[in-house]
Amino acid sequence: MRGGLLNLRIWRDPILVAISLVALWQVLHEIAGDSAVTAPAPTLAHLWEMIGQARFLPHLRETGLAFLQALAIACGGGVLIGVVLGGHKLTGEVAEPILVALYSVPKITLYPVILLLFGLGMPAKVAFGALHGIIPVVLFTMNAVRNVNRTYLRAGRAMRLTPAQTGWYVLVPATLPEIFSGLRIGFSLTLLGTMLGELFASQRGLGFLLMTAIDLHDVKTILSIAVLISVFAIGANAALLAIDKRLHRGAAPEAHEKP
Template sequence: MKPMREMQTPLLYALLAAGLAVSWQGLYWINGGSALASPGQAVLTLGSMMQTSEFWLHALETGKALLYALLIGLVGGLAAGLLLGVNRMARDVSEPILLNMYAIPKVTLYPLVLLVFGLGLSAKVAFGVMHGIIPIMVFTMNAIRQMRPVLLRAGQSMRLTRRQSLLHIVLPAILPEITAGLRLAFSLTLLGVLIGEMFASQRGLGFLLTNAMNLGDIRTIMAVALLLSVFALACNGGLMWLGRRLSPR
């Protein structure tokens, strides 16, 4: 029999979605169509957009940039977080530096990204990685700090090498925390990719948003925003489910 909490979760999500839809419709009635599209109009506009090949070319461009940025951020952040986290001095010195670096507004660095990577896919990927790699590093280092010391002592008693300890002891022990860091990094990476497309790109969902804003096309803006919101919530829910499955193990 499922726990009561697991049975209530889908109901709570459904109530939350219904509440957001009602609030959205209420704001549409208050502000009018010149400032906001209704939920029904956004869904219809999104449906008509999804029937065109041009929309899927933009969506594929964004998806490709997001996938590359996530892979680079996850592999790079995890590797750096493991190497810094297992060394106490390196962890204590690098963590405040990383947090201060992440506090820098990334938009101010975008001209430098364009200068280094140029226009195109590589610039969007780089901007997405800049947003997502540091949270994964910080979550990994904090997870190693919270590990039970007996696990590392057991590896030393079995005379495991540093590589074996990382792969067979540290990494499995911190998987739930890495999943939590990936949830945050996913949202921030998606934001970075979209900002990159909005600033200097002729493809992608971010470009569609910028073009619609320039034209004053409220329905397209709300349709793309709805799609991105549903996509982000679905991926976040999948990562939450994965984290719950990994925690007991």
């Protein structure tokens, strides 16, 4: 069963989706005309050309750096806060509704506040990206820590594990799959937040290029950048999803092996 056939199956769906999306894009182009939606082939050629240009790279680096820093804060801080909130019952109960309310509020309205606090530039973008990403990471980690099977902890105590050993051999394997799901969502939201931050009051980065392209009515550039970001987002998400599935699958059989 596992072999060429399975491989073909894995690749068939994404390829079909990609082909149909490009086809849809072409159809939209035929309907809307060149001034609204440029055709796929010239746009991709334009994107390729743009990536080669020296003046494009600083923008890409700016966005990339902002995103990576925001991601590091969201993941590191989120897991840390989540572990604390999950480990202490009352603190978790106090914080959870506040976090959920914050999660569903349009955080973009808070962006001016962040701009005032951090000033224009990189720190504000990083803070805004991290603000978007950190909440799901906290919520997922908190749930993961809360739902650790008490039996595992008791078994650990029976085997006289030190606290460090309990953490490494019991808590980490038990919580990792769910925390990773949170990190995956945090990844997407951090990217969203960073992009949002760049679209408003920014002087560098891909978002800034998008906004200048609107003023110039440069549809080709808008589409190129949007496609670049989407391809990156979808690719990264697919990779994370694959790891995620593997972790969740790994969690079950291990429990069977050592009853």
